[in-house]
Amino acid sequence: MSLEVVNVDEYELLAKAKMSKMAFDYFARGSEDQVSLRENREAFSRIRLRPRILVDVSNIDVATSVMGFKISMPIMVAPTAHHKLAHPEGELATARAASAADTLMILSSSANCSMEEVAATGPGVRFFQLYVYKDRNITITLVRRAEQFGFKAIVLTVDTPRLGRREADIKNRFKLPSHLVYKNLEGLMNLEQMDKSSHSELASWADSHFDRSLNWKDVEWLQSITHLPVLVKGILTAEDASLALQAGVKGIIVSNHGARQLDHVPATISVLEEVVYAVRGRVPVFLDGGIRRGSDVFKALALGASGVFVGRPVPYALAVDGEAGATKVLQMLRDEFELTMALIGVRSVKEIRRQHVLTEQDSMKLALISKL
Numbered sequence: 141m142s143l144e145v146v147n148v149d150e151y152e153l154l155a156k157a158k159m160s161k162m163a164f165d166y167f168a169r170g171s172e173d174q175v176s177l178r179e180n181r182e183a184f185s186r187i188r189l190r191p192r193i194l195v196d197v198s199n200i201d202v203a204t205s206v207m208g209f210k211i212s213m214p215i216m217v218a219p220t221a222h223h224k225l226a227h228p229e230g231e232l233a234t235a236r237a238a239s240a241a242d243t244l245m246i247l248s249s250s251a252n253c254s255m256e257e258v259a260a261t262g263p264g265v266r267f268f269q270l271y272v273y274k275d276r277n278i279t280i281t282l283v284r285r286a287e288q289f290g291f292k293a294i295v296l297t298v299d300t301p302r303l304g305r306r307e308a309d310i311k312n313r314f315k316l317p318s319h320l321v322y323k324n325l326e327g328l329m330n331l332e333q334m335d336k337s338s339h340s341e342l343a344s345w346a347d348s349h350f351d352r353s354l355n356w357k358d359v360e361w362l363q364s365i366t367h368l369p370v371l372v373k374g375i376l377t378a379e380d381a382s383l384a385l386q387a388g389v390k391g392i393i394v395s396n397h398g399a400r401q402l403d404h405v406p407a408t409i410s411v412l413e414e415v416v417y418a419v420r421g422r423v424p425v426f427l428d429g430g431i432r433r434g435s436d437v438f439k440a441l442a443l444g445a446s447g448v449f450v451g452r453p454v455p456y457a458l459a460v461d462g463e464a465g466a467t468k469v470l471q472m473l474r475d476e477f478e479l480t481m482a483l484i485g486v487r488s489v490k491e492i493r494r495q496h497v498l499t500e501q502d503s504m505k506l507a508l509i510s511k512l
């Protein structure tokens with residue numbers, strides 16, 4: 141008899157039991173000492189909620205709009221690579237689950253399914269995540285395909301000039317099984333070509349092909365070659381948020397890549413407010429990293445995010461129960477978010493306010509003021 145899964149985290153344990161150690165470690169781990177990985181979760185638990193009572197919450201609307209697209213909730217699917225390591229249907233199952241939930245999905249450029257295959261699953265609001273490779277023609281081809289297959293925006297990942305040190309992948313000698321490929325890159329580059337300096341095939345592959353010279357000028361270049369809006373993913377400071385605005389981006393994703401790149405960076409929820417403050421409403425600011433509860437979604441929105449993206453829980457749930465699992469993850473987060481709203485006394489996403497949360501900094505300020 142299998143017990144019902146009642147929260148998102150339970151999928152992690154179930155996935156661990158189902159997957160090979162190499163695959164599970166690839167999905168689960170962060171870089172080096174896992175400091176930022178722990179912090180991505182712990183920082184959420186240090187934020188307190190401030191409920192208002194006796195508000196009529198008999199009708200709650202969790203729908204929102206992201207960059208002009210109406211979606212059922214401010215909870216979306218982050219780009220994570222290699223979904224076929226989790227389930228044979230890979231990103232096709234993910235795309236169907238996101239569409240069924242009527243929410244947005246970002247397809248990873250390192251997916252095992254192509255943009256064309258994902259588009260063929262049916263309608264859905266989808267963005268395409270891009271890495272810029274040494275050969276710029278590859279980037280141009282990917283952008284053209286994203287336009288052709290109905291992707292609505294390009295999400296440029298800016299925190300990965302080189303791959304972070306993921307020691308589990310090095311120990312496990314991570315290698316993509318031979319039947320899986322970087323489907324979007326097939327025919328565009330020699331996928332076998334990589335320096336062998338790391339025991340992780342992923343690190344060798346990324347370090348051989350990613351363009352380490354990528355800089356703000358390239359963000360302008362990228363926007364010059366497409367009519368699609370460009371978002372940058374991987375901003376952690378107010379300074380870079382300002383530069384992103386100067387470069388003309390249409391959206392910012394506060395992200396530390398699920399703590400897989402530079403270890404010891406802060407939790408994304410801890411830096412969200414400084415980015416929001418720097419942006420001052422000129423473009424939407426989103427967040428990913430450690431979202432596992434509806435209350436996490438609420439906290440991010442109260443601190444100024446226009447929406448959040450969920451990473452690891454999706455491939456974990458795929459591994460356990462395919463498309464149905466991914467659907468359930470999105471449904472559970474939606475239900476928890478709605479319940480959080482009801483218990484805090486807000487009826488729509490627009491009613492969520494900064495005053496609904498108390499951060500550690502708020503508490504410190506209050507303590508100082510009370511001593512004056």
Ligand SMILES: Cc1cc2nc3c(=O)[nH]c(=O)nc-3n(C[C@H](O)[C@H](O)[C@H](O)COP(=O)(O)O)c2cc1C
Pocket residue numbers: 166167168180218219220221248249250269297373395396397398399400428429430431449450451452453
């Ligand atoms: C297994 C895995 C693969 C990922 N692949 C990509 C990728 O291909 N492109 C990218 O921009 N981010 C990638 N990320 C980062 C996610 O988009 C996202 O920032 C992160 O997973 C969010 O944190 P969470 O897993 O705690 O929700 C990956 C993350 C994981 C865990």
Ligand SMILES: CC(C)CC(=O)C(=O)O
Pocket residue numbers: 221250303342346397400
């Ligand atoms: C192929 C990898 C570079 C995908 C990725 O971003 C990750 O594993 O975090």
